[in-house]
Amino acid sequence: MTETTQMRTAPAGPGGGSRSPEYRLAMNALSGLREDLFHDAFAYRPLPRPGTDGPVVRRLPARLKPHAARLPYVAVAALAFLCFYVGTVGGVTDGPLALLSGLICAVPVLATLVRPVGAFWMSMAATPVVALLGSGWGDWPWLPGAFLCHTAVLVIVAIRTRARTAAWMWALTAAYGFFNESVWGAGHYAGNSAPLLVLTAFAMLLISVWHIRRDARQRVTAEQTVTAHERSRRTLLEERTTIARELHDVVAHHMSVVAIQAEAAPYRVENPPEELERAFATIRENAVAALTELRRVLGVVRAEDYEAPDAPQPTLADLDALLANVREAGLAVDKTVTGAVRELPPGVELSAYRIVQEALSNSLRHAPGATARVEVSYVLGGLGLRVVNTAIPPNTLVKPSPGAGHGITGMRERVSMLNGGMTAGPTDDGGYEVTVFLPVTVQTEDEA
Numbered sequence: 001m002t003e004t005t006q007m008r009t010a011p012a013g014p015g016g017g018s019r020s021p022e023y024r025l026a027m028n029a030l031s032g033l034r035e036d037l038f039h040d041a042f043a044y045r046p047l048p049r050p051g052t053d054g055p056v057v058r059r060l061p062a063r064l065k066p067h068a069a070r071l072p073y074v075a076v077a078a079l080a081f082l083c084f085y086v087g088t089v090g091g092v093t094d095g096p097l098a099l100l101s102g103l104i105c106a107v108p109v110l111a112t113l114v115r116p117v118g119a120f121w122m123s124m125a126a127t128p129v130v131a132l133l134g135s136g137w138g139d140w141p142w143l144p145g146a147f148l149c150h151t152a153v154l155v156i157v158a159i160r161t162r163a164r165t166a167a168w169m170w171a172l173t174a175a176y177g178f179f180n181e182s183v184w185g186a187g188h189y190a191g192n193s194a195p196l197l198v199l200t201a202f203a204m205l206l207i208s209v210w211h212i213r214r215d216a217r218q219r220v221t222a223e224q225t226v227t228a229h230e231r232s233r234r235t236l237l238e239e240r241t242t243i244a245r246e247l248h249d250v251v252a253h254h255m256s257v258v259a260i261q262a263e264a265a266p267y268r269v270e271n272p273p274e275e276l277e278r279a280f281a282t283i284r285e286n287a288v289a290a291l292t293e294l295r296r297v298l299g300v301v302r303a304e305d306y307e308a309p310d311a312p313q314p315t316l317a318d319l320d321a322l323l324a325n326v327r328e329a330g331l332a333v334d335k336t337v338t339g340a341v342r343e344l345p346p347g348v349e350l351s352a353y354r355i356v357q358e359a360l361s362n363s364l365r366h367a368p369g370a371t372a373r374v375e376v377s378y379v380l381g382g383l384g385l386r387v388v389n390t391a392i393p394p395n396t397l398v399k400p401s402p403g404a405g406h407g408i409t410g411m412r413e414r415v416s417m418l419n420g421g422m423t424a425g426p427t428d429d430g431g432y433e434v435t436v437f438l439p440v441t442v443q444t445e446d447e448a
């Protein structure tokens with residue numbers, strides 16, 4: 001035990017695995033330097049084609065928007081031409097050497113479009129070459145062309161790469177400037193490393209803030225998208241749960257009626273045959289079993305605080321009471337019924353009632369002061385519903401109150417469950433209209 005403890009606490013030698021935090025920090029920094037500036041430094045990384053939906057592009061005239069994707073390339077080319085001009089006129093000689101100096105200043109700027117890290121090394125290498133081709137006196141170590149070239153390269157590469165890479169480039173630039181001014185700067189009028197470093201540091205600070213803001217905006221957008229998707233899924237599940245609860249109550253009621261009638265049927269006939277008694281007994285057993293399974297399966301969708309309604313689920317016969325309540329709430333609504341009124345399947349009756357109820361609730365919330373109309377059409381193939389409200393009156397003092405977004409989703413779920421069709425959207429006069437068709441299969445006497 002003592003030997004093991006001593007082995008663990010003993011300081012590691014040069015080849016040991018335990019290192020100090022300072023050593024690990026330095027090694028991580030060198031690893032980052034090697035990864036950012038030396039590993040595949042001249043790899044081909046073309047500038048991605050920018051989008052055409054940015055805030056700057058949206059402000060451009062319509063005739064320039066199709067060409068907006070070329071703006072970064074044009075800007076870099078114009079900057080390279082400016083570096084070429086300054087590099088040409090910034091030296092003391094004319095002729096081929098001046099053109100060569102301008103060309104050396106322009107090439108690294110153009111290289112940022114395809115090889116950003118390599119462009120930095122090209123700019124670093126171009127600096128002493130331009131100094132040798134230019135004046136022996138003046139700004140040192142960056143002549144005007146090299147100064148503009150290196151500043152442009154640092155800014156463009158900082159925009160194209162991450163902040164750590166730009167920080168390493170700035171640090172190497174500072175080391176290069178300090179070394180040149182300390183060793184070879186004697187006899188020159190002025191050193192211009194400090195202005196270049198201050199200028200590029202300020203530019204990189206702004207670029208870093210822009211990067212942080214852009215990344216934050218992208219993360220927020222992604223989180224909002226995920227949140228909206230999850231909210232939509234939750235709304236959908238809540239509506240399906242509500243529909244399942246209501247259908248459970250409807251089906252359970254009818255299955256209970258079947259079981260009771262099957263149990264009482266043999267007693268309504270004097271001396272019923274034994275086969276008839278067994279048939280009714282089987283019907284009752286199957287009805288009770290189906291009711292038990294239904295409660296077991298659909299019971300999981302009930303919340304702990306959910307209480308089954310004492311009264312039966314509403315149908316279209318209760319529509320007048322619903323309209324009376326809506327009128328008391330302040331919505332003037334009329335009802336029109338066309339076709340031969342008949343009893344429909346319980347699921348259709350319940351869904352139709354809930355659709356009208358939700359559409360009128362939306363009218364109350366989103367169009368205060370408007371009037372509404374409910375049209376119920378009994379046709380041969382099913383049931384048609386149309387709920388339309390007018391626009392909000394201009395003199396109303398009540399503000400619309402947005403809901404939770406469940407209304408349209410719930411109506412579509414009910415219509416989809418019955419294989420129906422639904423359209424919802426604004427009307428020409430500024431109102432809103434919901435149109436639904438719920439198919440109902442007509443049974444013949446043989447099928448019944």
